[in-house]
Amino acid sequence: MLYDLGYFALLISFVLAIYAASAAVFGAQSKRTQYIESARNAALIVFPLLTLAVLIVVYGLVTLDFNQAYVADVSSRAMSPFLRVTALWGGQQGSLLFWSWLMSAFASAVMIRKWQRDRELMPYVIFVTMGTLAFFVGLSLFITNPFARLWHDPSTGAIITAVFQPNGAMAFVPKDGEGLNPLLRHFGMIGHPPTTYIGFTGFVIPYAFAIAALITGKAGDDEWIRTTRRWTLVAWLFLSIGLILGGRWAYDVLGWGGYWGWDPVENAMLMPWLTGTAFLHSVMIHEKRGMLKVWNIVLIILTYSLAVFGTFITRTGVIGSVHAFSKSAMGPSFLIFVAVTFLGSLLLLFKQLKTLKAEHELDSLLSRESLFVLQNLLFLGIAFAVFWGTTFPMISELVTGTKITVGPPFFKKVTGPLFAALVLLMGVAPLFAWRKQAAAKLGKSLLIPFIGSVVITVAAAFVHWPRHPYSFALVGLWLVSFAALATLLEFWRGARARMHSQGENFLVAIGHLFSRNRRRYGGYIIHLGVVMMALGVVGDEFFKAETQGTIGVGQSLAVENYTLTFEDVRAYPGSDGREIVEATAKLYRDGEYIMTLKPRRDYFVVQQQPVTVPAVYSTPGEDVYVLLVGWEDISWSASTFKIYVNPLINWVWAGGVTFIIGTLIAAWTSLDDKRAASYVLRPEAPQASPAS
Amino acid sequence: MARKLVLSLLAITASFFAVAVVYAQQRYPTDDDVNRVAKQLYCPVCPNTPLDVCETKACQDWRAQIKDQLAAGWTDDQVIQYFVEQYGERVLAEPRRSGFTSFVWLLPVVSIVIGLVVVAQVLRGWKTKRAAPVVPAKPAPAADIPPDVLERLEEELRKVS
Numbered sequence: 001m002l003y004d005l006g007y008f009a010l011l012i013s014f015v016l017a018i019y020a021a022s023a024a025v026f027g028a029q030s031k032r033t034q035y036i037e038s039a040r041n042a043a044l045i046v047f048p049l050l051t052l053a054v055l056i057v058v059y060g061l062v063t064l065d066f067n068q069a070y071v072a073d074v075s076s077r078a079m080s081p082f083l084r085v086t087a088l089w090g091g092q093q094g095s096l097l098f099w100s101w102l103m104s105a106f107a108s109a110v111m112i113r114k115w116q117r118d119r120e121l122m123p124y125v126i127f128v129t130m131g132t133l134a135f136f137v138g139l140s141l142f143i144t145n146p147f148a149r150l151w152h153d154p155s156t157g158a159i160i161t162a163v164f165q166p167n168g169a170m171a172f173v174p175k176d177g178e179g180l181n182p183l184l185r186h187f188g189m190i191g192h193p194p195t196t197y198i199g200f201t202g203f204v205i206p207y208a209f210a211i212a213a214l215i216t217g218k219a220g221d222d223e224w225i226r227t228t229r230r231w232t233l234v235a236w237l238f239l240s241i242g243l244i245l246g247g248r249w250a251y252d253v254l255g256w257g258g259y260w261g262w263d264p265v266e267n268a269m270l271m272p273w274l275t276g277t278a279f280l281h282s283v284m285i286h287e288k289r290g291m292l293k294v295w296n297i298v299l300i301i302l303t304y305s306l307a308v309f310g311t312f313i314t315r316t317g318v319i320g321s322v323h324a325f326s327k328s329a330m331g332p333s334f335l336i337f338v339a340v341t342f343l344g345s346l347l348l349l350f351k352q353l354k355t356l357k358a359e360h361e362l363d364s365l366l367s368r369e370s371l372f373v374l375q376n377l378l379f380l381g382i383a384f385a386v387f388w389g390t391t392f393p394m395i396s397e398l399v400t401g402t403k404i405t406v407g408p409p410f411f412k413k414v415t416g417p418l419f420a421a422l423v424l425l426m427g428v429a430p431l432f433a434w435r436k437q438a439a440a441k442l443g444k445s446l447l448i449p450f451i452g453s454v455v456i457t458v459a460a461a462f463v464h465w466p467r468h469p470y471s472f473a474l475v476g477l478w479l480v481s482f483a484a485l486a487t488l489l490e491f492w493r494g495a496r497a498r499m500h501s502q503g504e505n506f507l508v509a510i511g512h513l514f515s516r517n518r519r520r521y522g523g524y525i526i527h528l529g530v531v532m533m534a535l536g537v538v539g540d541e542f543f544k545a546e547t548q549g550t551i552g553v554g555q556s557l558a559v560e561n562y563t564l565t566f567e568d569v570r571a572y573p574g575s576d577g578r579e580i581v582e583a584t585a586k587l588y589r590d591g592e593y594i595m596t597l598k599p600r601r602d603y604f605v606v607q608q609q610p611v612t613v614p615a616v617y618s619t620p621g622e623d624v625y626v627l628l629v630g631w632e633d634i635s636w637s638a639s640t641f642k643i644y645v646n647p648l649i650n651w652v653w654a655g656g657v658t659f660i661i662g663t664l665i666a667a668w669t670s671l672d673d674k675r676a677a678s679y680v681l682r683p684e685a686p687q688a689s690p691a692s
Numbered sequence: 693m694a695r696k697l698v699l700s701l702l703a704i705t706a707s708f709f710a711v712a713v714v715y716a717q718q719r720y721p722t723d724d725d726v727n728r729v730a731k732q733l734y735c736p737v738c739p740n741t742p743l744d745v746c747e748t749k750a751c752q753d754w755r756a757q758i759k760d761q762l763a764a765g766w767t768d769d770q771v772i773q774y775f776v777e778q779y780g781e782r783v784l785a786e787p788r789r790s791g792f793t794s795f796v797w798l799l800p801v802v803s804i805v806i807g808l809v810v811v812a813q814v815l816r817g818w819k820t821k822r823a824a825p826v827v828p829a830k831p832a833p834a835a836d837i838p839p840d841v842l843e844r845l846e847e848e849l850r851k852v853s
Contacts, residue, residue, distance in 0.1 A: 381800065
């Protein structure tokens with residue numbers, strides 16, 4: 001009964017989405033506002049309907065109604081209520097419904113907030129969002145229905161999965177469900193998947209506005225960019241959070257001592273982030289200089305298409321991956337949808353090229369515009385390399401018949417230099433003026449960061465060189481310190497100008513800098529976060545140490561200046577249907593006792609899957625990450641450990657937090673917005689201070 | 693007699709050294725040696741998990757095999773070559789830079805180079821357009837802000853920074 005209700009909620013959403021998309025276009029073309037109003041009302045009802053469907057699925061998961069095929073698949077008696085709720089996005093049917101639900105939430109929010117302001121664009125925004133939604137709800141409805149139930153056919157003895165009762169079949173209720181994949185039974189389940197999905201779906205808003213602007217011939221002015229600026233930032237923020245949490249989760253559960261494995265699904269998530277980042281930067285050129293209009297549209301089309309492509313890779317298991325939890329029949333329809341989205345949008349752009357006339361002019365090649373364009377090239381270059389490396393195994397199989405592996409070494413070698421160039425640009429670009437930058441002045445402002453970073457690098461070389469003679473590491477360190485100093489100096493310059501002109505003290509001046517120009521200084525905070533993460537990456541890439549060995553009771557294993565002494569190992573049954581083997585070992589640094597570590601191996605009996613749980617000693621400087629790799633299971637007198645020493649890894653996480661704070665500052669709706677607007681328009685704005 | 697004894701003692705001592713020398717040449721491979729090789733390999737059944745961290749039974753067997761091969765005096769490259777011959781190129785973590793797989797390396801580099809050339813051309817085009825004595829190009833009107841106000845705003849922003 002309840003599931004029938006959920007099913008009909010889905011069905012009605014599907015019909016309404018199609019109606020809304022059609023009515024909106026019809027109303028706009030024939031200038032009949034009542035159709036547009038009607039389309040909007042239809043679109044607004046989709047969100048509560050999908051909310052109802054989501055709640056019914058969650059209800060089934062929590063109450064363990066194993067008659068429902070999806071519940072039997074991803075929920076189980078052993079799972080905590082928390083995990084049962086998160087199982088909503090733990091399998092294919094649920095996560096697709098969740099996708100649709102998020103998208104309808106974004107669509108409703110933008111319709112409510114922006115209805116009055118962007119009346120001309122709105123019908124086509126409804127068309128794009130509801131058209132997309134119809135596709136996803138259609139997938140849920142016709143291919144992977146979350147409300148399908150299990151039926152037992154007494155004549156053949158077969159168990160059938162179907163929404164409605166097949167002839168002569170009886171409802172079938174298994175005693176227990178399969179439960180979530182063991183890797184997903186983790187606190188991180190509440191963070192990484194939903195934030196990633198919000199990021200993916202959120203990009204539909206700027207995309208829809210861009211398409212609407214193209215159709216109405218208004219893409220030439222920057223209304224669509226200004227309307228969606230904050231929405232883009234929010235989508236980008238969630239995608240960034242998803243990436244960072246995903247890295248942290250991998251570090252905690254995948255048991256290989258790292259945070260990024262260049263897995264196809266990780267790459268699928270990175271690609272829209274890269275193009276989205278390029279978009280966020282290059283819209284500034286459109287806004288400030290009226291340039292790169294076509295390019296920006298290409299970027300948002302690319303970003304959104306890659307987001308859908310990412311969902312396609314994650315959800316169809318077309319490329320083998322740690323994330324490919326299920327394979328399904330929806331691959332072809334998905335691929336067609338991605339192709340139609342991408343090619344259709346480009347075609348539309350081509351048709352409307354004449355509405356996008358821009359006056360491109362440049363006083364000097366030495367200008368901020370040039371650096372923006374270069375930065376765009378680098379982001380796109382990285383995105384392309386990642387795309388190419390991710391899809392190459394398939395291409396190779398098609399062309400030569402042999403599948404090959406494109407592993408982390410490829411991605412590191414190809415994207416490493418490009419990322420390094422980006423860090424350099426990040427330090428330099430904010431110092432450049434629009435139109436033309438005087439070389440002498442530039443040299444002056446770069447002098448301090450340059451000297452400072454060289455001093456830091458030379459000092460580091462003296463301290464570390466004997467131990468780690470890596471010249472690339474020093475280049476990385478120089479880049480990181482240079483970009484950090486250049487960015488920090490921007491804060492200092494801004495603050496000093498205010499201190500001189502307004503007589504404020506340093507802290508007040510910094511506070512005013514932020515409130516006067518959140519976007520700019522939030523951006524710098526983001527840059528600082530990136531620099532911190534880059535430092536962590538340099539440490540992880542060049543200074544990581546590892547060792548593995550089997551040791552008996554009282555024996556030790558040494559790596560760098562750490563020693564691990566084995567005490568004992570034992571097995572005991574754990575919660576959640578797992579058998580736990582846990583070793584106890586003492587960690588010493590330079591012979592001095594630090595702490596007792598208990599690395600584990602959890603074996604999930606039903607799924608026959610082991611999960612390695614590391615024991616970590618964490619400090620700001622480095623992590624000692626200990627894995628239990630094997631053990632002597634008759635006498636329990638010896639164990640095999642793997643120890644990683646991961647220097648500077650916590651800078652990755654700290655940088656991630658800084659990054660998020662910066663984005664929040666840049667995106668925050670502030671009371672100052674109105675004041676800022678009047679400040680811009682005031683005819684005789686007082687001349688700002690002298691100084692630099 | 694005594695001489696014989698000394699000789700045989702010497703021989704025995706020498707044989708100890710010989711063992712020691714052999715051991716130094718072919719010291720029994722440690723787990724770290726195995727992992728050094730395994731890092732460069734992927735087994736065909738566990739997608740996207742390098743051999744040195746994979747926990748499946750098949751991968752454990754592979755690592756044991758690598759250990760035996762290293763113990764038998766094989767070099768790292770010989771071991772890797774063996775697995776490539778047995779299971780195909782897909783076991784390599786890093787695609788080879790020869791044959792068809794060289795495309796995976798070439799294309800990103802080529803695309804960046806082409807991109808740089810295009811960017812340089814475009815930027816130069818923008819600059820010469822400016823230099824040409826046509827009607828002074830107006831900056832595209834951003835919203836309703838008159839260009840001169842925008843200009844001044846830019847100037848101020850520059851000064852604040």
